[in-house]
Amino acid sequence: MAKAPRRGPYICGIDAALDVVSGKWKGLILWELQAHGVRRFAELRRGLPGVSEKMLTQHLREMEEDGLVHREVYAEVPPRVEYSLTEDGRTLNEALSSLGAWGTDRMRREGLRTVEVAGTVEVPASMGG
Amino acid sequence: MAKAPRRGPYICGIDAALDVVSGKWKGLILWELQAHGVRRFAELRRGLPGVSEKMLTQHLREMEEDGLVHREVYAEVPPRVEYSLTEDGRTLNEALSSLGAWGTDRMRREGLRTVEVAGTVEVPASMGG
């Protein structure tokens, strides 16, 4: 059911790091969580235009398994679950910031635009939007 | 035949950057090219344990398309083709270095090992391995 946590022995650090951020939405989840600190399931969903519930849950579970995301469940009615970054998630995010800057720069050079996200895109200072 | 060059509009720079390094071997190709400066097809192949000719060719073509890799063909017998990084490839590699350091650190903490590569792994100083 749960996927194999690790893909295999890694060849280098890049390989290992890319493994935990691979997945269509993981970079964005990190970004959302970094920007807002704490997010609920539905908020995350709204922030990731196009993601399905299954994929969001699946990615969140894998990232929890990988120690990047903390999942806090409140025994309330209606149910409430809050997601936030762990220390590892935060340092990963920092390590991703230069990559994000490279990507932003490249989009600018290539004349590419970001997609419009309902409710305005919010960009953490560390990532430069 | 050739794949669509771009996956679509990006949500942020991370998204855009991750797009060009996604693919099982791209990080490693960047790393090999950074370490050696110039590599021939067969050398690259030996440096990427387990890669098939098809995948190597395919990834190389995509990276050329993305402006990360330069392909120099010499009209000789036997044929010779040399691959090297473009300026964009070099800056991407630099942007990946902090991610690589994070990955290396994580492997250390988790007690993971790198796979053994025949002929000893060579690690560029910028990536710390």
Add this chain to the structure above:
DNA sequence: CAGTATCCCCCAAGATACTG
């Protein structure tokens, strides 16, 4: 609200064979 449970499709990635 915050998920599971299923079913299905597509394509990245692998194996194998052939060529300029």
Add this chain to the structure above:
DNA sequence: CAGTATCTTGGGGGATACTG
């Protein structure tokens, strides 16, 4: 040596329906 061409497959990712 440095590739192409073709066939196959595993599982990532999506759609939809149901539940505590």
